[in-house]
Amino acid sequence: GQNIDQPTEMTATEGAIVQINCTYQTSGFNGLFWYQQHAGEAPTFLSYNVLDGLEEKGRFSSFLSRSKGYSYLLLKELQMKDSASYLCAVASGGSYIPTFGRGTSLIVHP
Amino acid sequence: DSGVTQTPKHLITATGQRVTLRCSPRSGDLSVYWYQQSLDQGLQFLIQYYNGEERAKGNILERFSAQQFPDLHSELNLSSLELGDSALYFCASSVPGGSGELFFGEGSRLTVL
Numbered sequence: 001g002q003n004i005d006q007p008t009e010m011t012a013t014e015g016a017i018v019q020i021n022c023t024y025q026t027s028g029f030n031g032l033f034w035y036q037q038h039a040g041e042a043p044t045f046l047s048y049n050v051l052d053g054l055e056e057k058g059r060f061s062s063f064l065s066r067s068k069g070y071s072y073l074l075l076k077e078l079q080m081k082d083s084a085s086y087l088c089a090v091a092s093g094g095s096y097i098p099t100f101g102r103g104t105s106l107i108v109h110p
Numbered sequence: 111d112s113g114v115t116q117t118p119k120h121l122i123t124a125t126g127q128r129v130t131l132r133c134s135p136r137s138g139d140l141s142v143y144w145y146q147q148s149l150d151q152g153l154q155f156l157i158q159y160y161n162g163e164e165r166a167k168g169n170i171l172e173r174f175s176a177q178q179f180p181d182l183h184s185e186l187n188l189s190s191l192e193l194g195d196s197a198l199y200f201c202a203s204s205v206p207g208g209s210g211e212l213f214f215g216e217g218s219r220l221t222v223l
Contacts, residue, residue: 031210042112042200042214043153050209087153096210097143097166100153 004101006088011107012078020073020104022088030091033098034062034073037085046073046086075106083108113137116201116215124223128189131218135182135203141165142184143204143212144176148197159184191222 003025012018024032031050035043049055049064049071061074075082085105089098113136123129135142144156146169155168159178170176173191178184188195198219202212 033210035212042216043212044112044214045211048209048211089153091210095166097155097158097168098210098212099155100145102152 004088004090004099006086006101006104008102009105009107011109014078014080014108014110016078017074017076018078018106020075020086020088020106022071022073022101024069024071024088024090024101026069026090026092028093029066030094030096032062032064032071033089033091034060034071035087035089035100037087037103039084043087078108080108080110082106112213112215114201114203114213114215116199116218118218119216120219120221122221122223123191125191125193127191127222128187129191129220131186131188131199131201131220133184133186133201133215135184135201136213138205139203139213140182140206141204142178142182143202144170144184144186145200145202145214146197147200147217148194151197153200156186188220191220193222196220196222 006022034046037043047062054063085103087103089100115134140161143158147153156170158166176186198217200217202214
């Protein structure tokens with residue numbers, strides 16, 4: 001199985017940059033996903049990393065190091081609407097079905 | 111709007127009862143996934159269907175079952191309900207041959223009293 005760890009909660013200021021870390025232990029790695037979930041709503045896809053390095057998509061970037069079992073999601077120019085839970089998920093063991101971590105609740109304050 | 115439709119949005123029932131949750135995937139998507147999200151467990155994968163056939167099974171209880179019909183909609187049946195089954199049940203679909211990105215429906219919130 002997989003063991004996925006991410007901080008439970010983070011706070012940041014509007015306009016700032018925040019980095020949400022995720023570590024995982026797995027075998028047969030097939031990719032790492034980040035999803036955003038606002039309270040009471042459906043998760044929405046943010047990024048997918050299968051190779052080492054940084055993937056940038058607008059204000060959001062995701063980094064992966066397979067040798068370290070480590071990823072982070074970087075959010076720049078934070079906005080109030082970025083307050084949400086950020087879910088790290090890993091696909092492994094011959095499957096592309098993501099197993100989700102418990103999520104990091106990000107609170108952005110003015 | 112992800113294009114995945116789930117009904118009902120809310121459901122309140124009693125212990126011991128049985129409920130059916132319904133999901134229609136995005137047009138063209140052949141795979142349907144069911145996830146359960148509770149406060150203490152996070153988002154847990156239950157089961158996947160692909161073009162009418164069961165493809166993968168996760169932490170799905172024996173009291174739960176699912177199927178996918180020829181029109182690709184799927185139903186999740188939950189029976190002998192217990193208080194601990196209270197959760198948000200999400201359905202998701204994915205693009206055939208894609209990277210695995212899941213498109214989630216709005217979820218069905220089940221409350222067992």
